[in-house]
Amino acid sequence: MAVPSGPVAASTEAERAMFDFVDAYDRAYETAAVRHGLTAAQACVLGRLADPRGMRELADELGCDASNVTQIIARLETRDLVRRRTGPHDRRSRQIVRTPAGSTLYADFEESFAFARSAISQLSPAEQDQLATLLRKALGR
Template sequence: MAVPSVPATAATALEQAMFTFVDAYNQAWEAAAAEHGLSTAHACVLGRVETRRSMGELAEELRCDASNITQIVARLETRDLVRREPNPEDRRSRQIVRTPSGDDLYGAFEQTFEFPRDAASHLTDAEREQLTALLRKALGG
């Protein structure tokens, strides 16, 4: 999915900088995913199932329709990257878990996705701490 490289309505330098950063992050995520034969959505779901998750939990976390998660999980299952297992607390429901192959592929993906480390390398330790605090504050935390 291509994202426009110039915000149409960014009124401030902060908004423009935020848009540029998010755009660069998304492009790097997409390139890293493609390098491993994943779509951006597949890489996202694969990362979220490091611990057991239900389809509903994934859909809620990713703010998408459960049918989309079902399709993504089915494609990841075909590649033996995830599997569906019975929920130990409720055998009527299923949970998604990464397979060893999924762990290996996601580990390789994380090594390829260097954008956050590269971006942070331009900052001092104090600046990284300050940026972390400011981002948390901006997100209401």
């Protein structure tokens, strides 16, 4: 199952709409990743490597165990999408760097992940602002 969300008995129309939207987003993300020979997790990690990052940093951002990141990075590394280099100041630490191949692949992935773009394109500029504002407000930010 690509999608963690499920049909909670959404009591209001707004809740249902939220659910459907999240569901569609997740499926589209997964699909775009698979189209490029990536898993969702791999695409997600690749996307965070616009600049070099440490393992700890990645693990914290993803909210998962460091050993999990170790494995995901290892798989990406065997495909030359990513390189591990020892940190400059602390030899325990690793700097994860996206290779050119990794950057290209990620750019392709992003290009093909049309969901967000196409969702946006359904809305007028004013509606886009409204949506962004409402989502932020709903998030309490």
